[in-house]
Amino acid sequence: MGYRIGVILGDGIGPEIVREARKALDAVCAKYGHHFEYEELLLGGASIDVHGVPLTEETVAAAKGCDAVLMGSIGGDAKTSPWYQLPPERRPEAGLLGIRKALNLFANLRPAYLYDELRAACPLRDDISAAGFDMLIMRELTGGLYFGARKTEEVDGVCVATDTLSYSETEIRRIAKRAFDIAMKRRKKVCSVDKANVLDSSRLWRQVVEEVAKDYPEVALSHMYVDNCAMQLVMNPAQFDVILTENMFGDILSDEASMVTGSIGMLSSASLNETKFGLYEPSHGSAPDIAGQDKANPIATILSAAMLLRYSLDLDEEANALEAAVRQILKEGYRTGDIMSEGCTQVGTREMGDLIAARIME
Numbered sequence: 001m002g003y004r005i006g007v008i009l010g011d012g013i014g015p016e017i018v019r020e021a022r023k024a025l026d027a028v029c030a031k032y033g034h035h036f037e038y039e040e041l042l043l044g045g046a047s048i049d050v051h052g053v054p055l056t057e058e059t060v061a062a063a064k065g066c067d068a069v070l071m072g073s074i075g076g077d078a079k080t081s082p083w084y085q086l087p088p089e090r091r092p093e094a095g096l097l098g099i100r101k102a103l104n105l106f107a108n109l110r111p112a113y114l115y116d117e118l119r120a121a122c123p124l125r126d127d128i129s130a131a132g133f134d135m136l137i138m139r140e141l142t143g144g145l146y147f148g149a150r151k152t153e154e155v156d157g158v159c160v161a162t163d164t165l166s167y168s169e170t171e172i173r174r175i176a177k178r179a180f181d182i183a184m185k186r187r188k189k190v191c192s193v194d195k196a197n198v199l200d201s202s203r204l205w206r207q208v209v210e211e212v213a214k215d216y217p218e219v220a221l222s223h224m225y226v227d228n229c230a231m232q233l234v235m236n237p238a239q240f241d242v243i244l245t246e247n248m249f250g251d252i253l254s255d256e257a258s259m260v261t262g263s264i265g266m267l268s269s270a271s272l273n274e275t276k277f278g279l280y281e282p283s284h285g286s287a288p289d290i291a292g293q294d295k296a297n298p299i300a301t302i303l304s305a306a307m308l309l310r311y312s313l314d315l316d317e318e319a320n321a322l323e324a325a326v327r328q329i330l331k332e333g334y335r336t337g338d339i340m341s342e343g344c345t346q347v348g349t350r351e352m353g354d355l356i357a358a359r360i361m362e
């Protein structure tokens with residue numbers, strides 16, 4: 001079948017990791033007889049360089065015309081890049097937040113899974129990593145502190161900066177439903193993470209999640225404070241199935257969860273709205289320090305492409321094949337520098353992509 005896929009190369013390592021993910025998608029097309037038409041879209045620093053702004057109407061409209069969008073990463077070195085001389089609303093990150101909001105991508109799925117093969121790269125104690133883990137962080141993506149009113153002003157001669165954290169029950173309900181729906185297809189456990197001992201927004205969060213849970217009697221719901229969750233993730237990650245949480249907590253916990261898988265270079269993500277459409281990107285940043293050096297791990301982006309196949313195109317078999325190819329390459333001992341361990345073969349970005357594409361074709 002034919003599909004239209006938007007491609008945002010982005011900044012830093014973005015172009016090279018997307019190039020490898022496209023190789024994997026092209027291999028899927030060749031093997032299963034699909035046809036993908038790619039349309040390149042500008043976002044972040046790459047858009048600033050051309051249009052002076054990190055996101056244009058043109059990019060939003062083009063993305064809406066696609067079945068799904070695959071993205072690399074955006075942003076540069078905040079100390080040296082001229083993009084960070086611009087006011088905050090015109091910097092690369094504002095483009096990413098803008099497209100998430102414009103496309104109503106409220107549900108951010110970030111799976112963190114410990115591959116047997118990567119146990120040596122896992123920074124946790126052996127007795128903890130031995131239990132393995134397989135969790136999915138369901139992060140709310142279009143509300144909370146990221147999108148609340150903010151200002152910096154002078155009050156009585158003192159500079160004061162304010163950010164607002166607010167959630168409506170509608171926003172909480174729709175993300176909670178997503179978490180429970182996905183838990184039904186997994187191990188039927190949802191751990192909702194909040195700070196209900198301090199925050200009003202968390203108290204409402206907890207109440208609405210409890211209400212939604214009534215429609216899912218098979219799913220075991222638990223609640224956890226975010227500080228405790230940060231600790232549990234390194235103490236006993238095996239306890240988690242679906243972690244449901246708000247935007248900022250999800251940002252922080254997903255970096256932590258990704259690192260315990262061995263490297264942030266392994267964590268894929270899908271950002272979905274109420275339709276089949278989704279934006280797929282690795283959870284990591286643009287790593288400008290290693291950009292263009294063939295060092296970046298393309299696996300998070302390749303696994304994001306697998307999520308694209310599964311969630312936006314309903315191509316489950318193809319998604320499974322792609323994920324199996326990644327696992328196979330890890331089994332064969334190929335590693336990029338970030339996940340390298342003794343006895344393995346170190347490869348660059350390009351070779352890792354070639355190897356995975358070749359295994360898909362087998």
Ligand code: IPM
Nearest residue numbers: 074075093096097251283285
């Ligand atoms: C992420 C990133 C973004 C976020 C940044 C780049 C704005 O850290 O996708 O996790 O905070 O959401």
Ligand code: MG
Nearest residue numbers: 251252255283
């Ligand atoms: Mg983040």
